Amino acid sequence: MTESNGVLTVVGIGPGHDDHVTPAALRAIQTADVVVGYSTYIKLVEHLLDGKTVIRTGMTEEIARAKAAVEEARTQRVALISSGDAGVYGTASLVFQVLRDGGWKAGDLPSIEIVPGMTALNSTASLVGAPLGHDFAAISLSDLLTPWPVIARRIEAAAGADFVIGLYNPASGRRTRQIVEAQEIISRHRGADTPVALVKSAYRKRQQVVVSTLGELLNHEIGMLTTVLVGSSQTYLFEGYMVTPRGYDNKYTPQGVAKPGQTPGRSLVLKHEGSFGDKSHQKV
Ligand code: SAH
Secondary structure, eight states: OOSOSSEEEEEEOBSSSGGGSOHHHHHHHHTOSEEEEEHHHHHHTGGGOTTSEEEEEOTTOHHHHHHHHHHHTTTSEEEEEESBOTTSSSSHHHHHHHHHHTTOOTTSSSEEEEEOOOOHHHHHHHTTEETTSSOEEEEEOOOSSSOHHHHHHHHHHHHHTTOEEEEESOOOSSOOHHHHHHHHHHHTTSOTTOEEEEEESTTSTTOEEEEEETTTGGGSOOOTTEEEEEOOTTOEEETTEEEOOOSHHHHBOTTSOBOTTOOOOOOHHHHTBTTBTOGGGSOO
């Protein structure tokens, strides 16, 4: 193998289908001697693991997993895999916690590489239309590591500021109260007819996509493989799709003319004339 040892690559594998594993993530897995991950994610890439040492662990063993990955990576090439993006509620930050606790310094082995992946917000949004067309906030409803009052304050703030809200970890077998409270908080700021999407297991075998409303949200099945997307006051339904406009609708006619009382924006292309589109500035 030409690649050097002593490398820990933290890899996001996307929502769960090969089509959404990036070439960089694939390469990181293929060139690894050891692959470490939660057993469900290991299963998703099982066909890539021939001849490799595989360390699969349960869901609650996250810190042990990160520690094992760091330990093994002192002498070998290790890929630590997460679903979606490894930096979004994933193992990347745990790796740094383990390194910090162990007194690791820049330049020490293992060296660290992080390979981005498609997070659940992107994959689930793509299945329902264009719900993230304007500002959005991601909030995890898991209060295992974050006190509920902190989470509730963030939901309140995001709802009050009219963000589209993506709720990760909305519920699990035992954790069912949080989504009820979240719905209640958001409903103080938004109408019952606000579009909502519930996407379970995006791009996996048991994928389920439901487009509903804030008022009806709790009448649907919500579990630990679901991401809930709550529209802003601007989000609308169109032929079964959930769409959040960029905002132009309020300001411009469909022909691009500013509506009465609106000041047209200045074109960036004009402002950057001489650099945008000017071939003399392009690297060949
Ligand atoms: N690192 C992951 C998030 C891990 S937290 C990422 O970037 O996507 C786990 C939560 O992510 C789940 O409770 C669910 O809300 C969401 N999630 C992850 N994969 C998903 C998928 N394929 N479909 C729907 N939601 C998903």
